[in-house]
Amino acid sequence: MYKRPQHKINPIDLDTDIATGIGLPMSGVKYGTFNSLYTSKEQIIANLRNLILTMKGERVMEPEFGTDVYRIIFENVGPGQTIKVLTASIKAAVKRWMPLLNIVDVTADMDEHLLTIGISFTVPGYAINEEIKLNIQR
Numbered sequence: 001m002y003k004r005p006q007h008k009i010n011p012i013d014l015d016t017d018i019a020t021g022i023g024l025p026m027s028g029v030k031y032g033t034f035n036s037l038y039t040s041k042e043q044i045i046a047n048l049r050n051l052i053l054t055m056k057g058e059r060v061m062e063p064e065f066g067t068d069v070y071r072i073i074f075e076n077v078g079p080g081q082t083i084k085v086l087t088a089s090i091k092a093a094v095k096r097w098m099p100l101l102n103i104v105d106v107t108a109d110m111d112e113h114l115l116t117i118g119i120s121f122t123v124p125g126y127a128i129n130e131e132i133k134l135n136i137q138r
Contacts, residue, residue: 024050041128044101048119051097052090052134067093073115073138083108090119100124113138 019036023046037043054066068089072082087106094101100123107118115138120131 021046040126041130044098044123044128045130045132047098048094048101048121048132049134051093052117052119053136065097069115069117069136073110073136082110086117090117094121110138 016038019038020040020043021037023035023037023042037046051065052067052069055070056066056068057063059065069086072086072089075082075085077085086108090106091103094103102122102124104120104122105118106120109116109118115136117134117136118131119134120129122129
């Protein structure tokens with residue numbers, strides 16, 4: 001017997017007038033000071049970007065929040081090793097701080113001045129399957 005998968009919908013996503021949170025950067029272009037986000041998917045993507053782009057030790061009272069991305073990209077090792085360590089840092093941070101996300105794949109492409117990180121993830125039960133790209137200047 002085939003059992004159809006159930007997908008959850010966050011009730012706040014059904015009301016388009018209620019923001020789920022704020023996006024980064026915090027310079028609002030729409031409505032005042034903050035860039036408001038109105039769906040869970042938008043907020044998850046903003047939170048993931050924030051997690052990856054925050055250096056460990058940067059956040060007050062939460063020194064373990066973030067990743068070692070900025071430290072790793074300036075280490076003097078081969079590109080293959082850099083990508084392995086980078087992937088491990090991102091997966092460890094997501095596992096600790098955003099455990100509902102399932103990281104499907106992490107890709108990285110480095111050239112002399114730019115690191116491009118691609119992260120594919122799902123949120124089981126919520127039918128969210130996304131890929132984000134982050135560009136970091138070296």
